[in-house]
Amino acid sequence: xxxxxxxxxxxxxxxxxxxxxxxxxxPSDKRIMITFGGGSVxxxxxxxxxxxxxxxxxxxxxxGIEPNPAIETLRKAIALGKEEKVDYLLAVGGGSVIDGTxxxxxxxxxxxxxWDLVLAGRPVTHTVPLATVLTLPATGSEMNNGAVISRRExxxxxxxxxxxxxxxxxxxxxxxxxxxHQVACGLxxxxxxxxxxxMTTPGQSRIMDRWAEGILQTLVEIAPKIRENQHDYQLMAxxxxxxxxxxxxxxxxxxxxxWATHMIGHEITALHGLTHGHTLAIVLPATLQVLHExxxxxxxxxxxxxxxxxxGTREERIDEAICHTEEFFRSLGLTTxxxxxxxxxxxxxxxxxxxxxxxxxxxxxxNVTGAVARRILETAL
Amino acid sequence: xxxxxxxxxxxxxxxxxxxxxxxxxxPSDKRIMITFGGGSVxxxxxxxxxxxxxxxxxxxxxxGIEPNPAIETLRKAIALGKEEKVDYLLAVGGGSVIDGTxxxxxxxxxxxxxWDLVLAGRPVTHTVPLATVLTLPATGSEMNNGAVISRRExxxxxxxxxxxxxxxxxxxxxxxxxxxHQVACGLxxxxxxxxxxxMTTPGQSRIMDRWAEGILQTLVEIAPKIRENQHDYQLMAxxxxxxxxxxxxxxxxxxxxxWATHMIGHEITALHGLTHGHTLAIVLPATLQVLHExxxxxxxxxxxxxxxxxxGTREERIDEAICHTEEFFRSLGLTTxxxxxxxxxxxxxxxxxxxxxxxxxxxxxxNVTGAVARRILETAL
Numbered sequence: 001x002x003x004x005x006x007x008x009x010x011x012x013x014x015x016x017x018x019x020x021x022x023x024x025x026x027p028s029d030k031r032i033m034i035t036f037g038g039g040s041v042x043x044x045x046x047x048x049x050x051x052x053x054x055x056x057x058x059x060x061x062x063x064g065i066e067p068n069p070a071i072e073t074l075r076k077a078i079a080l081g082k083e084e085k086v087d088y089l090l091a092v093g094g095g096s097v098i099d100g101t102x103x104x105x106x107x108x109x110x111x112x113x114x115w116d117l118v119l120a121g122r123p124v125t126h127t128v129p130l131a132t133v134l135t136l137p138a139t140g141s142e143m144n145n146g147a148v149i150s151r152r153e154x155x156x157x158x159x160x161x162x163x164x165x166x167x168x169x170x171x172x173x174x175x176x177x178x179x180x181h182q183v184a185c186g187l188x189x190x191x192x193x194x195x196x197x198x199m200t201t202p203g204q205s206r207i208m209d210r211w212a213e214g215i216l217q218t219l220v221e222i223a224p225k226i227r228e229n230q231h232d233y234q235l236m237a238x239x240x241x242x243x244x245x246x247x248x249x250x251x252x253x254x255x256x257x258x259w260a261t262h263m264i265g266h267e268i269t270a271l272h273g274l275t276h277g278h279t280l281a282i283v284l285p286a287t288l289q290v291l292h293e294x295x296x297x298x299x300x301x302x303x304x305x306x307x308x309x310x311x312g313t314r315e316e317r318i319d320e321a322i323c324h325t326e327e328f329f330r331s332l333g334l335t336t337x338x339x340x341x342x343x344x345x346x347x348x349x350x351x352x353x354x355x356x357x358x359x360x361x362x363x364x365x366x367n368v369t370g371a372v373a374r375r376i377l378e379t380a381l
Numbered sequence: 382x383x384x385x386x387x388x389x390x391x392x393x394x395x396x397x398x399x400x401x402x403x404x405x406x407x408p409s410d411k412r413i414m415i416t417f418g419g420g421s422v423x424x425x426x427x428x429x430x431x432x433x434x435x436x437x438x439x440x441x442x443x444x445g446i447e448p449n450p451a452i453e454t455l456r457k458a459i460a461l462g463k464e465e466k467v468d469y470l471l472a473v474g475g476g477s478v479i480d481g482t483x484x485x486x487x488x489x490x491x492x493x494x495x496w497d498l499v500l501a502g503r504p505v506t507h508t509v510p511l512a513t514v515l516t517l518p519a520t521g522s523e524m525n526n527g528a529v530i531s532r533r534e535x536x537x538x539x540x541x542x543x544x545x546x547x548x549x550x551x552x553x554x555x556x557x558x559x560x561x562h563q564v565a566c567g568l569x570x571x572x573x574x575x576x577x578x579x580m581t582t583p584g585q586s587r588i589m590d591r592w593a594e595g596i597l598q599t600l601v602e603i604a605p606k607i608r609e610n611q612h613d614y615q616l617m618a619x620x621x622x623x624x625x626x627x628x629x630x631x632x633x634x635x636x637x638x639x640w641a642t643h644m645i646g647h648e649i650t651a652l653h654g655l656t657h658g659h660t661l662a663i664v665l666p667a668t669l670q671v672l673h674e675x676x677x678x679x680x681x682x683x684x685x686x687x688x689x690x691x692x693g694t695r696e697e698r699i700d701e702a703i704c705h706t707e708e709f710f711r712s713l714g715l716t717t718x719x720x721x722x723x724x725x726x727x728x729x730x731x732x733x734x735x736x737x738x739x740x741x742x743x744x745x746x747x748n749v750t751g752a753v754a755r756r757i758l759e760t761a762l
């Protein structure tokens with residue numbers, strides 16, 4: 001086990017009807033800006049619940065934080081926040097709305113252009129308090145301090161770190177009416193978040209391995225059931241909790257992390273707009289294939305514990321584990337090959353070029369360079 | 382899944398050499414009282430590491446917080462803390478030292494007798510900041526807000542709740558020289574903490590079940606190895622982390638809890654002084670036996686996932702799961718029957734009397750009354 005420091009202060013408020021608690025959780029003298037994505041929250045009742053809960057608070061609304069939140073949009077929100085002297089932010093939406101609002105929380109207290117904060121690459125701790133009402137289980141942003149911000153004009157997409165949300169409200173009922181493709185991408189995203197923290201050096205921590213495998217086993221068990229019935233409260237609650245637990249640091253204590261799949265996936269989204277979780281479903285099996293020698297021992301453990309693979313040669317078992325992984329994503333209704341999304345060699349070369357330009361050395365062993373990324377993407381063709 | 386609110390603000394600082402971080406973590410202007418148990422920290426080097434780290438801080442020491450910390454001792458510590466105008470507490474020890482220091486943290490800011498705070502049964506949030514250096518993995522007190530305080534003169538023992546530690550430092554190396562009996566009790570304590578949150582109503586949360594099972598699987602795997610070699614860093618790190626994760630709320634989200642075994646165990650300790658973890662090893666198998674009908678479905682799941690029991694009738698599988706549990710405790714070198722500790726019918730009747738007197742209704746279904754506690758204890762004879 002590596003030395004580590006862990007702290008996660010987020011107050012998690014989970015269950016039916018919990019949105020009503022907003023009134024208690026946010027001090028009554030706060031000037032709140034509520035941030036939203038598109039209009040789905042007006043159809044599923046979340047907007048009405050939020051407004052009812054905050055009817056005695058000062059609120060101003062900002063609409064239109066898009067998937068892969070863009071600095072171009074967030075600048076407008078920051079301007080509105082400054083103008084209205086906002087001192088509390090409530091993000092109502094999925095990972096994109098929450099991510100975007102993390103940058104807003106820093107940008108409101110910053111005099112320059114908020115894109116500087118993204119490029120600086122340092123965590124920003126001088127922020128306006130932020131809370132969330134989650135509507136789409138996927139990114140884990142509701143219980144961590146990370147975000148990913150895009151810049152449309154240059155097709156760039158970078159990680160950004162701010163403070164943790166003060167609290168996050170998770171009502172599984174709000175997920176009943178999500179588009180099935182979004183649920184599929186959320187399941188894939190959650191799965192890959194776990195893999196990035198688990199599929200690395202073996203033997204670092206038995207307990208962390210078990211917890212990572214526990215999330216994977218849960219996802220494998222619930223995914224087909226969710227595909228059949230998205231209105232089952234218990235299923236959606238387990239999905240929602242799994243997504244949050246997958247990226248709040250709870251399975252990352254004392255173990256090395258990978259994140260190469262994410263870095264490659266971000267580029268595909270930046271260049272083609274493909275949904276984040278979907279890019280991961282395409283990249284991960286290829287990453288495992290290309291790196292199967294160095295990840296071999298862990299792939300064997302994963303194959304046995306998550307997929308029940310106990311017979312065959314070492315190579316056969318590793319292959320089978322990777323096949324099961326790709327099949328899992330396909331069973332969600334996602335494509336898992338670049339050509340199925342009309343993505344080809346030009347994109348691969350551009351990603352290699354970008355990785356080389358920034359001297360990329362991703363993965364737990366720092367060996368996923370531009371050339372390796374190219375091999376991974378060619379494997380995913 | 383039941384509705385729940387989760388928040389755990391403790392900063393966990395884990396690894397070799399981390400005690401040196403004390404100097405950074407505690408503001409230099411604080412007046413610190415360091416609390417200790419007996420003298421073992423002077424033999425294993427922990428005392429020297431703590432004093433070296435805090436050589437530029439103001440510190441006063443309080444020694445002698447005993448196992449099952451007694452209000453009689455803690456009153457003296459509170460008096461010293463008031464006299465020295467202490468505004469920061471550092472507990473260096475195991476669960477008893479940390480538990481006792483939680484009451485001290487409340488007592489220093491309270492004008493009356495601190496035993497009032499225990500009897501009041503309400504969480505106390507007006508406290509002096511508290512941090513810990515853990516020396517014995519067992520109780521989980523380093524990452525929760527609970528404590529158990531005893532009163533020698535009346536042989537009483539009650540739970541008490543205060544604020545969470547600000548931070549806790551866990552260096553696995555400090556466990557290398559622990560007496561094997563203490564390690565055995567710590568492993569048993571950790572195991573039963575998980576069972577109290579897991580062995581209840583089935584089907585409440587797949588992910589929480591997996592995480593609870595993950596700790597149990599880890600304990601079953603490491604316990605015999607630890608009995609062979611207590612100086613293996615990786616083993617002791619997994620033990621230490623498992624003990625902390627077993628009682629910090631991470632496996633309790635949205636699920637019902639039992640704690641009947643603990644309530645019975647506390648009485649045995651209060652009456653006979655038996656080590657807490659040891660009492661649990663005696664009581665748990667009997668609790669499972671007496672309540673095997675209502676816990677049957679979960680016992681089957683537990684038997685299969687933790688002990689690999691997949692054949693036999695329902696009753697046979699349940700029996701086997703309970704047998705494995707008792708055998709696990711015996712494999713740690715602990716006795717698992719009351720008569721082995723010379724505890725008999727008089728103690729059983731006294732515990733029944735105490736439960737009846739307070740109208741006890743413990744367990745996740747509120748049906749562990751005095752009469753049921755008596756049946757459990759008679760089963761454990």
